[in-house]
Amino acid sequence: MTKKNSPLVGIAGNIGVGKTTLTTRLAERLGWQAYYESVIDNPYLSDFYGDMNRWSFHLQIYFLAHRFRSQTEIFKSNIPAVQDRTIYEDVEIFARSLYEQKYMSEQDYSTYCELFQNMVEFLPKPDVIIYLQAPTDVLLKRIASRGRDYEKSIKEDYLNYLNGAYDEWIARAEKEFTVLTLDAVAKDFLNGDDDLDELIVEIKKICG
16 A cells, blocks of 8 residues: 555544534644545435435445545645545445445445455555544434535434444454544534644644
């Protein structure tokens, strides 16, 4: 796997947990480049939430391609960066969960995993993954408050499943990456400067 000289922080967590907010605030305070997940301009999201069986593979390929492009830009620029969602979540959380829940066929899942493995060999690891946790009821409230039409059909059981998938993945990821697990309810990264200051101290300790 490629080595990146400048620090790279990945923000991981379920839909609505606050990844974008934390990415923005960290990038502003640290003076680092922020890289965001392609959501607003994603042509498959609305179709996916309407028919997950039909559009799961298309959606995941789109996300993977976008994330790979962002990772490549991060590596080539060689400047400190904060990334909203890591590329590992694409395969470990979303594609895996869609396959396990029968929304993605075995053939599509196998093809997706092979493509991911071929791509990730060329990418640097993040110095630290910050995993944000929140219960499903909090996620639902936050998703509703941002008022995105395509998210109105997100089901509670889907978010529950993803929360479980995240916990299982983090248990595996801690053997390979440096992971900071944070309670996204107890920590207020939108308005809580003290919480943000504490996190920045931890990041600087890890990244040097």
